[in-house]
Amino acid sequence: MLGNKIKDNRKRWQYLFVKYIIKSPILYYGYLIFFLIFIIFVANYIKLDVRETLPGVLMDNQIILDKRIKTPIDDEIFIYKDKSQSVWKEKVLNVNTKNGQTYLTMQNKANKLSGNVTVEFVTEKRTLIHILFIKVGGGS
Numbered sequence: 001m002l003g004n005k006i007k008d009n010r011k012r013w014q015y016l017f018v019k020y021i022i023k024s025p026i027l028y029y030g031y032l033i034f035f036l037i038f039i040i041f042v043a044n045y046i047k048l049d050v051r052e053t054l055p056g057v058l059m060d061n062q063i064i065l066d067k068r069i070k071t072p073i074d075d076e077i078f079i080y081k082d083k084s085q086s087v088w089k090e091k092v093l094n095v096n097t098k099n100g101q102t103y104l105t106m107q108n109k110a111n112k113l114s115g116n117v118t119v120e121f122v123t124e125k126r127t128l129i130h131i132l133f134i135k136v137g138g139g140s
Contacts, residue, residue: 046128056104056119063119065102069095077104078120079113088113 021027056065058079073095080087094105104119 040129043128043132047125048128048131049122050124050126051120052123053118053120056117058114058117061106061108063104063106063117065104065119066100067102068097068100069102073104073121076122077106079117080120081113081117083118 021031052069054065054067054069056063063077063079073092075092076089077092078087078089091107092104093107094103096103096105
């Protein structure tokens with residue numbers, strides 16, 4: 001009995017949808033244009049982090065990167081040896097550049113890590129529209 005009501009209700013909605021939306025091209029194209037504009041509007045406000053990954057050497061509370069970094073580093077970096085095991089989030093207090101190397105001084109020493117590590121940091125934020133349509137993926 002309840003199943004018949006649900007089927008009848010679904011048939012009524014299908015009938016109304018076909019009658020007023022599919023058979024009326026103005027409403028049909030109006031809905032298509034509305035949802036297209038809505039998706040573009042939402043994708044323009046979704047911000048994603050663009051990250052750079054570099055190898056480095058961790059000593060005490062300082063990381064030495066072999067590359068001179070041109071972009072400003074956010075106050076947080078991610079440090080790991082193997083990303084599938086553990087990733088440490090640390091605050092950066094100071095960034096110095098000497099002899100083509102970048103020295104990052106952290107607030108705390110990353111637990112259980114020393115030696116060669118991989119460092120990730122956010123270089124900029126981009127909108128989803130910019131990444132998908134303007135830069136088409138991973139280009140910078």
